[in-house]
Amino acid sequence: MTDVLVRGATLVDAVGERTVPGAAVWVRDGRIVRCGPERDLSVPADRVDVDLDGGYLMPGLVNMHTHLSLSLPGRAGEEILALDAYGLALYMAAGARRTLHGGVTTVRCVAEKDHAEFALRRAIERGEVPGPRIFTAGRGLACTGGHGHSSTDTLECDGPDGFRRGTREQLKVGADLIKVMISGGIAGEHEAIHTPQLTGDEMAAVIDTAHAWGRKVTAHAGPAPVIEEAVRLGLDCVEHGYQLTEPVVALMAERGVHLVPTLVVTRCGEFFDELGVPPWMQRRSLDAGPRHMGSYRMALAAGVPVMLGSDMPPFWQFEGTSATVRELEYMAEGGLAPYPALRAATIVPARWLGAEHDIGTVEEGKLADLIATRDDPTRDISALRTLNWVMKGGEVVRDDRRDWRSP
Numbered sequence: 410m411t412d413v414l415v416r417g418a419t420l421v422d423a424v425g426e427r428t429v430p431g432a433a434v435w436v437r438d439g440r441i442v443r444c445g446p447e448r449d450l451s452v453p454a455d456r457v458d459v460d461l462d463g464g465y466l467m468p469g470l471v472n473m474h475t476h477l478s479l480s481l482p483g484r485a486g487e488e489i490l491a492l493d494a495y496g497l498a499l500y501m502a503a504g505a506r507r508t509l510h511g512g513v514t515t516v517r518c519v520a521e522k523d524h525a526e527f528a529l530r531r532a533i534e535r536g537e538v539p540g541p542r543i544f545t546a547g548r549g550l551a552c553t554g555g556h557g558h559s560s561t562d563t564l565e566c567d568g569p570d571g572f573r574r575g576t577r578e579q580l581k582v583g584a585d586l587i588k589v590m591i592s593g594g595i596a597g598e599h600e601a602i603h604t605p606q607l608t609g610d611e612m613a614a615v616i617d618t619a620h621a622w623g624r625k626v627t628a629h630a631g632p633a634p635v636i637e638e639a640v641r642l643g644l645d646c647v648e649h650g651y652q653l654t655e656p657v658v659a660l661m662a663e664r665g666v667h668l669v670p671t672l673v674v675t676r677c678g679e680f681f682d683e684l685g686v687p688p689w690m691q692r693r694s695l696d697a698g699p700r701h702m703g704s705y706r707m708a709l710a711a712g713v714p715v716m717l718g719s720d721m722p723p724f725w726q727f728e729g730t731s732a733t734v735r736e737l738e739y740m741a742e743g744g745l746a747p748y749p750a751l752r753a754a755t756i757v758p759a760r761w762l763g764a765e766h767d768i769g770t771v772e773e774g775k776l777a778d779l780i781a782t783r784d785d786p787t788r789d790i791s792a793l794r795t796l797n798w799v800m801k802g803g804e805v806v807r808d809d810r811r812d813w814r815s816p
C-alpha cells in the first residue's frame with residue numbers, strides 16, 4: 410500500500426464553479442482518500458510526492474461517443490476492414506493507449522466491430538494494456554441497409570422481434586447500454602441524414618427491452634420527427650442531432666434526454682482527406698455543418714444536457730490538438746462556458762453512465778483518474794491543449810514535464 414500525494418496544483422471544481430489553489434490529492438490504492446488545500450490534509454509522512462508545479466488539476470475526461478474500430482468509406486477504412494481479428498485487437502489496443510494518454514480516462518463505445526472491445530476491456534482491467542475505462546454498447550443496431558450496415562460494428566435487425574433479439578444479443582455479451590441507428594447519417598452512401606430508418610414498433614422494442622434490463626438507449630439520430638418519436642418512446646440520449654427543432658429540444662429538455670452533438674464530424678475536412686474519404690461523404694458532412702451547429706445552440710438554449718463525444722477516434726491529432734479537445738472547443742464556440750464545458754466532459758457523462766460514485770469529480774472515495782494542464786481551463790477550455798499529465802486509478806500514465814519522478 411503506497412500513499413501518493415499529488416500536490417502543488419490548483420484544483421478545478423467544475424461542479425462548485427471554483428478553483429482551489431495550493432491543493433493536493435491524497436491517493437491510496439487507486440482511490441482518493443482526501444483532497445483540498447494541502448495545509449488541511451494530514452497525509453502520512455511515509456509517502457511519495459508528485460509535485461505538479463502549479464498546474465491545473467481536474468478529473469479525467471469522459472468521451473461519450475467513441476469508436477476504437479472505426480472504418481469510414483475510403484482508403485484508410487478499407488485497410489482497417491482488411492485486418493484479421495488479431496490485427497484489429499492490436500489496432501484497438503494502440504488506440505486505447507493513445508486515448509488514455511490524451512487525458513480521456515473513460516470512454517463510451519457506441520458500436521465496435523465483432524465485440525472486440527470486450528476483450529480489450531478485459532485486457533485493460535487486468536493491466537495487460539493501457540487504456541481508458543470502457544463502457545460499451547457492443548454492436549450498434551441498424552435495420553437492413555441502415556446506417557453503418559456495411560461493417561461488423563453494427564448488427565442488421567428487422568421488425569420488433571429482430572430488434573428485441575439484437576438488443577438481447579448485446580446484453581448477453583455484457584453491453585452497458587444499447588446503441589440504435591434510427592435515421593440515416595453521413596457515412597452511408599445510399600441514405601440521407603433525414604432518412605427515417607426504424608418503425609415506431611422497432612424503436613419501442615429496443616427501448617423497452619433495454620430498459621427492462623436496466624440499460625439506457627442512445628440513438629444515432631439526425632432529423633427532428635424521428636427523434637421526437639423516439640424520445641416519446643423513452644430514448645435516453647441523442648447522438649449528433651443534426652436537424653433539431655425548437656419543439657424537439659423543448660421535449661428533450663423536459664424529459665432529461667441528453668445530447669452528444671459530435672460537432673467535429675461536420676467540420677473535419679482535413680481528417681477526411683487524411684483518410685481518403687470519398688467526395689460524396691465529405692460534401693454531405695460539411696454541408697450539414699451550419700444546421701448541425703444551429704441545432705446544438707438551440708439545444709443549449711433549451712437546457713438540454715450536453716456531453717462530450719468526438720465520434721472521430723478520441724486521440725486523433727486534429728487542428729493542433731486531439732479530436733476530443735477540439736470537440737470541446739467547438740462546444741464552447743457554440744455557447745458553452747468553461748465550467749459547463751468541463752462538466753459536459755466529466756460529471757454529466759459520469760451520471761449518465763451511473764458511474765458518478767467512481768468518476769467525474771475529484772472527491773474522496775472516487776477513483777484517482779486525474780489530469781493536469783499548464784494553463785487555466787476555467788478561463789478558456791483550449792487550456793486542455795496544454796495537458797501534460799495523466800493519472801488513471803492512481804497510476805501516472807503520462808508526464809511530459811521535466812523534473813518528474815514516477816512514484
Ligand SMILES: [Zn+2]
Pocket residue numbers: 474476519720
Ligand atoms: Zn459514431
